[in-house]
Amino acid sequence: xxxxxxxxxxxxxxxxxxxxxxxxxxxxxxxxxxxxxxxxxxxxxxxxxxxxxxxxxxxxxxxxxxxxxxxxxxxxxxxxxxxxxxxxxxxxxxxxxxxxxxxxxxxxxxxxxxxxxxxxxxxxxxxxxxxxxxxxxxxxxxxxxxxxxxxxxxxxxxxxxxxxxxxxxxxxxxxxxxxxxxxxxxxxxxxxxxxxxxxxxxxxxxxxxxxxxxxxxxxxxxxxxxxxxxxxxxxxxxxxxxxxxxxxxxxxxxxxxxxxxxxxxxxxxxxxxxxxxxxxxxxxxxxxxxxxxxxxxxxxxxxxxxxxxxxxxxxxxxxxxxxxxxxxxxxxxxxxxxxxxxxxxxxxxxxxxxxxxxxxxxxxxxxxxxxxxxxxxxxxxxxxxxxxxxxxxxxxxxxxxxxxxxxxxxxxxxxxxxxxxxxxxxxx
Numbered sequence: 001x002x003x004x005x006x007x008x009x010x011x012x013x014x015x016x017x018x019x020x021x022x023x024x025x026x027x028x029x030x031x032x033x034x035x036x037x038x039x040x041x042x043x044x045x046x047x048x049x050x051x052x053x054x055x056x057x058x059x060x061x062x063x064x065x066x067x068x069x070x071x072x073x074x075x076x077x078x079x080x081x082x083x084x085x086x087x088x089x090x091x092x093x094x095x096x097x098x099x100x101x102x103x104x105x106x107x108x109x110x111x112x113x114x115x116x117x118x119x120x121x122x123x124x125x126x127x128x129x130x131x132x133x134x135x136x137x138x139x140x141x142x143x144x145x146x147x148x149x150x151x152x153x154x155x156x157x158x159x160x161x162x163x164x165x166x167x168x169x170x171x172x173x174x175x176x177x178x179x180x181x182x183x184x185x186x187x188x189x190x191x192x193x194x195x196x197x198x199x200x201x202x203x204x205x206x207x208x209x210x211x212x213x214x215x216x217x218x219x220x221x222x223x224x225x226x227x228x229x230x231x232x233x234x235x236x237x238x239x240x241x242x243x244x245x246x247x248x249x250x251x252x253x254x255x256x257x258x259x260x261x262x263x264x265x266x267x268x269x270x271x272x273x274x275x276x277x278x279x280x281x282x283x284x285x286x287x288x289x290x291x292x293x294x295x296x297x298x299x300x301x302x303x304x305x306x307x308x309x310x311x312x313x314x315x316x317x318x319x320x321x322x323x324x325x326x327x328x329x330x331x332x333x334x335x336x337x338x339x340x341x342x343x344x345x346x347x348x349x350x351x352x353x354x355x356x357x358x359x360x361x362x363x364x365x366x367x368x369x370x371x372x373x374x375x376x377x378x379x380x381x382x383x384x385x386x387x388x389x390x391x392x393x394x395x396x397x398x399x400x401x402x403x404x405x406x407x408x409x410x411x412x413x414x415x416x417x418x419x420x421x422x423x424x425x426x427x428x
Contacts, residue, residue: 011060013122014060014117014118017125019052021052023052026110055074055077055111056117059116059117059118085107085108110129164192168185218253218256219252222256222260230391234250246399251407251411252288254414258280268364272376272377283384283385283414286410286413287411348386352390359379363376364380384415386415392408392412
């Protein structure tokens with residue numbers, strides 16, 4: 001029953017919600033099968049609406065009974081509805097080649113969605129109806145993805161679900177090892193976080209497609225791995241010599257890395273976001289501005305193919321990243337105890353030569369507890385600046401002098417401004 005209303009009005013509102021649910025999903029089914037003549041469909045807009053209304057009336061009219069009795073009556077009433085739908089399917093399947101049962105299953109779900117408002121679950125029922133209508137309407141898109149999804153991508157997605165939904169809840173949430181530096185649950189949760197972001201970025205890049213060119217794929221590829229995009233485009237430059245557009249793509253990926261870092265920090269410890277937003281934001285502005293400059297100077301005919309980034313989630317690389325993260329966590333704890341802040345600065349520079357995620361994930365959870373937030377901010381910015389400047393060096397070595405010049409000056413300015421902005425509050 002809907003709260004803050006009279007019982008009678010709540011009953012009418014629940015019935016109205018059930019009616020709207022039936023109309024919503026029924027409209028999609030009716031539109032989908034609009035080409036078929038009347039009487040040849042098992043269920044259309046009217047049938048879906050009536051089934052949902054039946055469920056709504058049933059749950060509302062039994063509101064005075066015990067909860068168990070109400071659910072039992074609903075289950076008994078569902079049996080003839082299911083029987084009618086099955087009979088309609090059997091009859092229609094004898095006269096055609098369509099053996100799909102999507103409409104019949106959706107009609108069965110509509111009965112239960114129609115009953116839920118009467119049980120005080122109006123919002124879940126309405127949300128589920130919207131999702132159901134969307135899934136039904138995306139038939140062609142879902143089938144297309146099944147056709148283009150390769151075995152490695154499907155396996156990677158299933159492995160990600162395995163380690164996040166099955167393995168993560170089983171890990172102990174307590175410290176182990178020297179100085180209690182290893183927390184298996186927190187360690188693996190961070191692996192899941194980074195892998196999940198990478199997986200989303202990867203499929204966003206696949207959705208954009210190579211025809212969108214370097215811009216779309218570099219933006220999404222920066223979420224997966226800006227280093228991978230940098231290396232891929234640098235190699236491509238030797239074959240194509242389209243250094244303007246390639247430099248733009250590399251800088252876009254590097255700038256997107258900063259946005260990814262801010263998102264990860266927000267998830268782990270949002271209190272750090274105001275302190276990191278300025279330095280990393282300055283880096284984003286510089287690199288996005290330089291990318292726009294080179295893109296404007298590029299010729300359309302010189303646009304290369306999209307950078308190739310492999311499926312970001314595989315079990316072995318995930319375990320390797322977990323090992324790297326564990327070493328960084330242990331190194332951060334040991335260097336802090338042995339060398340103080342200087343040790344963490346050295347670790348940030350050394351780690352930033354290859355990766356920024358490990359230093360972010362190892363230090364951000366300790367902010368405000370065992371580490372001063374200002375120290376965490378400086379270390380993260382130091383790793384980000386080091387990693388950004390290294391990408392310019394990669395471009396010079398792999399892509400050649402021309403590409404190196406176009407990328408080195410923006411990443412050098414960006415890295416220097418990141419550190420200057422991060423240190424300014426503590427030096428002034």
